[in-house]
Amino acid sequence: MEEASFSTDNILSNFPSCLRKNIEELCLRSKIGLSSITLNDITIPKISCAAQYGILDNFHFILKVPYAGKKMKWEVIFDPEDFFFTPDFLFNDDEFLENPQYDYLMDNVPSLNNWDLKNPQALAKVLNEFLGLYKKLQVEKLRTENIYSRYWEEYEALTTKESGIGPEQIEVQVGNNIDFLVSLPVDCSALPPYAQPVIFRNSPHNEGYNPGxxxxxxxxxxxxxxxxxxxxxxxLSPRLMQVLGPSKNINLPSFQNMALVTYVDSVSKMIETRIAAVVDHYVKKKVYIVNMAAMCSKSIIEYDAENFNKAVFLYDDDDDEYNCLVTVSIGAKFPQEKPTVQLSSIYCQDSKFCNETIDKYPYKPSHKPEVNIEHLLEYLGDVVKKFKCHKHK
Known part of the structure; x- marks a missing residue:
């Protein structure tokens, strides 16, 4: 069976209009288990008899459903003559719902019986119920098969109240290997906002950067x-990856000869420590930049009101009727490392646009931000006079 993949820009247009709200809700606003499905996780097969013409089998699509850190291929097949009729589902696991009893299916997947395509959440609800049933069978296999007894005991220990992790925060898959996916109980509420990359303003290309x-x-x-x-x-989610760096660059402790609950706790504390450091840095940047904006309120040009990395103000020397732009940028090692200060002016004696970085201004990490800013502003008086009269070699 040939599959056609599409970019996030046009994939919705390849579905019948009656399905688009469900697909949009599934991919942009819904969690499936612990994770989510993206538009790039959907493929639409081509009709075999017309594949050479690129004709799509629009009532039939394949989802890559995330579970326990892997992706399973589940197929959704609608009645092409009545899209509002309950769709069929095919799973790539022969042991899962091979010959399900009707009552068993209705008890565990009630949204299937109450299918309503007009509800944008209909598909997401059904998928979550199927995934919940799949997880239930995996956990039962872990519990009942003797070869997994050690890890069943560790699973039970991990899901006690003391660990702060409930069964709903763990996905487990049992086979030749045992895979655990644990949602760590870390608090991300104080983290700085996600810095959204902009490719083209007011362009649908930006949809792909929704951090969720x-x-x-x-x-x-x-x-x-x-x-x-x-x-x-x-x-890691996009926002956590943005502030902590790529997950592959985070050195995890060794898991050898360690209980599951102990290991999860150690990794949680490590992530919490790193988050706390990022939050502390963010708060100190915010205090500094906000104070600078307040103290230079009559001359402020712009400042970063989201991540507080930069402020630009106009320094006006009333005595000489001369002014220049002052850009203050905060680096990753602030407040131990002083901000970078750059002077910029078009009033150069050689008719050039000139920049000069100053780094000898007074600054102490132990001082309050307003004291350091006041010292900087005082220092700028003499420096700006020299900058005005500078000459190019």
Whole structure:
């Protein structure tokens, strides 16, 4: 079966209009289990008899459904003559719902019986109920099969009240390996806002950068049941990745010979410590830039009101009737490292646009921001006079 993949710009247009609200809700506003499905996780097969003409099988599509750090292929098939009729679902796991009883299915997937395509959340609800049932069967397999008994005990220990992690925050998949995906209980509420990249203003290209909800997921794979071989990795939301860096660059502690609950706790504390450092840095930047904007209120040109990395104000020397722009930029090591200060002017004696960075102004990390700003403003008086009279070699 040939599949056609599409960019996020045009994939919705490839679905019948009656399905688009459900697809949009599923991909842009819904969680499926612990994770989410993106528009790039959907493929539409081509009709085999007309593949050479690029004709799409629009009533049939394939979803990459995230679970336990992997992606499963589930197929959704609508009746092409009546899209409002309940769709069929095919799963890529032969052990999952091979011959389900009607009552069993209705008890565990009630939204299937109450299918209403006019409800934009209909597809997301059904998928979450199917995924909940899949998870239930995986957990039961972990509990009942003797070869997994050690990890069932560790799973139980991890889901106690003391750990702060409930069963709903863990996904487990059992097979040749055991995969655990744990949603770490870290607080992201005080983090700086997501800095949205802009490709083209007012362009649909920006949709792909929607950060969605915050999460820090720890994936643990048991490669050998005696614990001799294990893997651990992090999955971070866009905002966490932006402030902490790529997850692959975060060195995790070794999982060898450590209880699951102990390991999860150690990684949680490590992430919390890093988040606290980012928040502290963000708050101190904000206090500094806001104070600068207030103290230079009559001459402020612009300042970064989201991430508080920069402020620009006009320094006016009343005595000489001369002014220049002052750009104050805050780096990653602030407040231990002083901000960068740059003077800019078009009033150069050689008719050039000139910049000069000053770094010898008085600054002490232990001083209050308003004191450091006051010292900077005082220092600028003499420096600006020299900048006005500078000459090019």
């Amino acid at each position: 909800f915050d999460f820090a997921h720890l994936k643990i794979t048991i490669l050998e049941l005696d614990g001799a071989r294990t893997n651990a990795s992090l999955q």
